[in-house]
Amino acid sequence: MSISNPDKPYFPDLGGRGRKIDLVNYYASVAEIALTSVAGRPTYLQRYPDGIEGEEVYQKRLPPRAPEWLGRVTVAFPGGRKAEVLRPEHPADLVWAAQYGTITLHPWPAMASDLAHPDLMRIDLDPQPGTDFSDAVWVALELLRPMLDELGVTGFPKTSGGRGIHVDVPLTPGWTFPQVRRSVLAIARELERRAPDRVTSAWWKEERGERLFIDFNQMLPDKTIAAAYTVRARAGAPVSTPVTWDELASVSTMDFTIHTVPERLAEVGDLQSSMHEAAAGLDRALEWVARDEANGQGETNYPPNFPKMPGEPPRVQPSKKNALNWGDFRL
Numbered sequence: 001m002s003i004s005n006p007d008k009p010y011f012p013d014l015g016g017r018g019r020k021i022d023l024v025n026y027y028a029s030v031a032e033i034a035l036t037s038v039a040g041r042p043t044y045l046q047r048y049p050d051g052i053e054g055e056e057v058y059q060k061r062l063p064p065r066a067p068e069w070l071g072r073v074t075v076a077f078p079g080g081r082k083a084e085v086l087r088p089e090h091p092a093d094l095v096w097a098a099q100y101g102t103i104t105l106h107p108w109p110a111m112a113s114d115l116a117h118p119d120l121m122r123i124d125l126d127p128q129p130g131t132d133f134s135d136a137v138w139v140a141l142e143l144l145r146p147m148l149d150e151l152g153v154t155g156f157p158k159t160s161g162g163r164g165i166h167v168d169v170p171l172t173p174g175w176t177f178p179q180v181r182r183s184v185l186a187i188a189r190e191l192e193r194r195a196p197d198r199v200t201s202a203w204w205k206e207e208r209g210e211r212l213f214i215d216f217n218q219m220l221p222d223k224t225i226a227a228a229y230t231v232r233a234r235a236g237a238p239v240s241t242p243v244t245w246d247e248l249a250s251v252s253t254m255d256f257t258i259h260t261v262p263e264r265l266a267e268v269g270d271l272q273s274s275m276h277e278a279a280a281g282l283d284r285a286l287e288w289v290a291r292d293e294a295n296g297q298g299e300t301n302y303p304p305n306f307p308k309m310p311g312e313p314p315r316v317q318p319s320k321k322n323a324l325n326w327g328d329f330r331l
Helices: 012-017 020-037 091-099 133-151 177-194 261-268 283-294
Strands: 043-047 057-059 072-076 082-086 102-107 120-127 156-159 165-170 212-214
Touching: 020 091, 020 102, 020 261, 043 082, 091 102, 120 133, 120 177, 133 165, 133 177, 133 212, 133 283, 177 212, 177 283
Parallel strands: none
Antiparallel strands: 043 057, 043 102, 072 082, 120 165, 120 212, 156 165
16 A cells, blocks of 8 residues: 655654654554444544644545545444545554544444444543542542443443543443443543532533533443544653553553553453453443433433434533523433
């Protein structure tokens, strides 16, 4: 595969170590392992054809001239339109994506073979203004890890490549997206109850304050987060990297970059290689959902590009609620 403009600066702060060819070489060197987090999944492309200081192109559809040998699958978007998107199946697919200007790969939490049933519950610990990676670490270790034990499931943490932390929970087959999303919402609400000054489940930004947001709406079809071992479009070329729970207390985001992760993988291998052997069900989490419903904490808002869902409150930010747009609706 030929590489166009190999010396184009993609990460200018890295100088001669932040060129397009450095990005492509990174993906080529880790492709066998990186493929495990995207293989067989609809995968969107976050592209920066002119480097991270240029225009971002968040691309879902495969381009018309994409090579015929690329894996692909047809998905439906929330509005009903359909498109053919990348379904990586071979390490060369990742190298092609990098040559095409992709920095970050965004896979679905469901396999192309069963798009209606996620095989991963993704918990996104998202620091808000005034909080940072250390807050995500505290919540992950002090609250979330023991909570997952209570629920009888196993979480696999990774750095987001930014300020946050992602925790993947492998699932047994058959759970629907609404069930998994409501389970994450129940976890978010319980985290908030246990540390109300540090965690929020509020969908509206004006209600979050300087707290860590648990982004439950990432657990929807067509919603994605950065894949394990994928690069992020930030100075220094950080990489979203799986870590052990014990490591989490001592690592930082910039420990993992395109220049350090290949060596780490050579030393520790893929920490998620056996993840699906730990797959579990959501029976206990759904008991928490039912408990919240009984206590008046039912459905909450979906993202604006989704159709209005049953039980969803009006999509009105709290500061703009009034009798005309809210009526007698109660959470």
